[in-house]
Amino acid sequence: MSKALVSCTLAFLLYLVSAPASQLIVAVSTEPPSLDPTTNAAAAIDLLLHHNLYENLVQVTPGGELHGQLAAAWEVSEDGRVYTFHLREGVLFHNGAPCDAEAVRESFLRLMDPATGVPHPEYFQDIVAIETPERLTVRFLLAEPDPAFLPTLALGDAVVTPARGDLALRPIGTGPFRLADWQPGQRLVLARNPDYYLAGVPQLERVEFRFIPDPAAQLAALQAGDVDLVVDLAPELAATLAGTPGVQLISGPMNLVQILAVNTARAPFSDLRVRQAVSYAVDRDEIIEFVSFGFGTPIGSHIPPGTPYYADMTWLYPHDPDRARELLADAGYPDGFSTTLILPENYPFHVRTGEVIAAQLARVGIQARIRLVDWPTWLERVYAQADYELTVVGHPWKLDPAPMLTGYGPERPDYYFRRGWQSQELDRLLSLGAALADEGARRAIYTVCQYLIAREAVNVFIQDPHRILAAREGIEGLSVYPLYLLDLSRVSAD
Numbered sequence: 001m002s003k004a005l006v007s008c009t010l011a012f013l014l015y016l017v018s019a020p021a022s023q024l025i026v027a028v029s030t031e032p033p034s035l036d037p038t039t040n041a042a043a044a045i046d047l048l049l050h051h052n053l054y055e056n057l058v059q060v061t062p063g064g065e066l067h068g069q070l071a072a073a074w075e076v077s078e079d080g081r082v083y084t085f086h087l088r089e090g091v092l093f094h095n096g097a098p099c100d101a102e103a104v105r106e107s108f109l110r111l112m113d114p115a116t117g118v119p120h121p122e123y124f125q126d127i128v129a130i131e132t133p134e135r136l137t138v139r140f141l142l143a144e145p146d147p148a149f150l151p152t153l154a155l156g157d158a159v160v161t162p163a164r165g166d167l168a169l170r171p172i173g174t175g176p177f178r179l180a181d182w183q184p185g186q187r188l189v190l191a192r193n194p195d196y197y198l199a200g201v202p203q204l205e206r207v208e209f210r211f212i213p214d215p216a217a218q219l220a221a222l223q224a225g226d227v228d229l230v231v232d233l234a235p236e237l238a239a240t241l242a243g244t245p246g247v248q249l250i251s252g253p254m255n256l257v258q259i260l261a262v263n264t265a266r267a268p269f270s271d272l273r274v275r276q277a278v279s280y281a282v283d284r285d286e287i288i289e290f291v292s293f294g295f296g297t298p299i300g301s302h303i304p305p306g307t308p309y310y311a312d313m314t315w316l317y318p319h320d321p322d323r324a325r326e327l328l329a330d331a332g333y334p335d336g337f338s339t340t341l342i343l344p345e346n347y348p349f350h351v352r353t354g355e356v357i358a359a360q361l362a363r364v365g366i367q368a369r370i371r372l373v374d375w376p377t378w379l380e381r382v383y384a385q386a387d388y389e390l391t392v393v394g395h396p397w398k399l400d401p402a403p404m405l406t407g408y409g410p411e412r413p414d415y416y417f418r419r420g421w422q423s424q425e426l427d428r429l430l431s432l433g434a435a436l437a438d439e440g441a442r443r444a445i446y447t448v449c450q451y452l453i454a455r456e457a458v459n460v461f462i463q464d465p466h467r468i469l470a471a472r473e474g475i476e477g478l479s480v481y482p483l484y485l486l487d488l489s490r491v492s493a494d
Helices: 003-018 043-049 101-112 215-223 235-241 272-281 284-290 321-330 348-362 375-384 424-435 439-455
Strands: 023-028 058-060 066-068 071-076 082-087 127-134 137-142 177-183 187-192 206-211 247-253 256-262 296-298 337-344 366-373 390-396 459-472
Touching (some): 023 043, 023 215, 043 390, 066 071, 101 127, 101 137, 215 235, 215 459, 235 247, 256 272, 256 348, 272 366, 337 375, 366 375, 375 390
Parallel strands (some): 023 206, 337 390
Antiparallel strands (some): 058 066, 082 137, 127 137, 187 206, 256 390, 256 459, 296 459
16 A cells, blocks of 8 residues: 555544534535526536525425425415415524515516526416415416426525525525635635524534535545545546445436537538437447446436436437448538537536547547537536537436426527427427326326437437435435435534
8 A cells, every 4th residue: 555545544534533523525526607596507506505505485305205495385276376385484584584475475576587587587487476465475376287386496496585685696595504605716615504494404513615626636635534525426436435434425316417419500410310310329328338437327318217207218319320320421421520519627527428429429420529618608608609519518307397398398499409490399299298287198298208309319318427425424414316406404424
């Protein structure tokens, strides 16, 4: 054993004994570009702050069930158009203001205001009125029945906040932690909320998120005792940690749909044959083997396989390089073509996936030049402006197929991967599925929707990666959720 390894091991063991029990230091790869999940689509905001600083009327459990959070109870009218929520007594925002029915109403009016600029205005478009018949009772009136309304209220897009203030820099919620410090490029610190309405929550006094983009540096920080927890540990590193004394691994399907997104508005990807060729060229099993080290599940849809609505469409385009070459020749590219694959450099997992895909495309004659960009650039250029040809990214599960498939439907014709493609048949089915209350009928409709999306090769669906948390022993209460978040409200550190 090398002296360096002995030194790291001794430091790690000493840390297990001496680490303060009331704080947790967490390594994450990506710094959020803002601290307001209601106006910025970056998943890193939800990872750090959803369930910790911000809360919702309803909340999701690790098992995917919904339960009351700020709402103690609720009723839904028989026609599915009226949702009445009864709020908890004594809930305060971090600035001391009461979180009562009027505060909830103002919070949602802010989300519904076009000037706010929420990433998904369609989530709230069916709300026609919000009433406050009592101090702790708030009632939502919808234009149409919406079975996805309740799951949508559990997303980071629907957290309850004060209606005024700069949440991007000074976030205010009702959660068990509140913002203590943010040093861009270095760390974000949360402190225990002494006025939290649940007794004994949280157990931690302080949480410090450190931004460490390099996976090897994350592991070194854990082994040296500089951090207590690594979020989304690289799978190749997780394989080396299995069975290591003093370290625990928590893993499970992330319910994240990793895709090779295709700009169907740009030639040659506006040609279905080219998109089909790309689909045949991609080898999911190879990606899961070399990028995920087995910690992943192949998918063929924009709905993750761990959910009841998933329909396996991987059979439509199995790995077949010969068929890919034939389709390229039919489309007028017998010698292939060159393209650009933009990758978010802050997500090593997507970068490595993109590198493998580039090699797979090269085998059929498509030369994909890789261009790395930082996350704010990706959000502005790719997501907001659709200025790209190919990219690799992940879409977190939205708890219901209606909001999950919004980007393919009529509500978002400007969505980054839809601008050059549409299907009236799909539009009709998505609208029907969003309005139906019958569970069996919805599953049948969304099965057909997944088939249409996969058949048209709008995007290439790769895998549902497994989430891997690596923590020192003594950290308890960690769970993998069906949403992209890290709930620390009930975590303890010995």
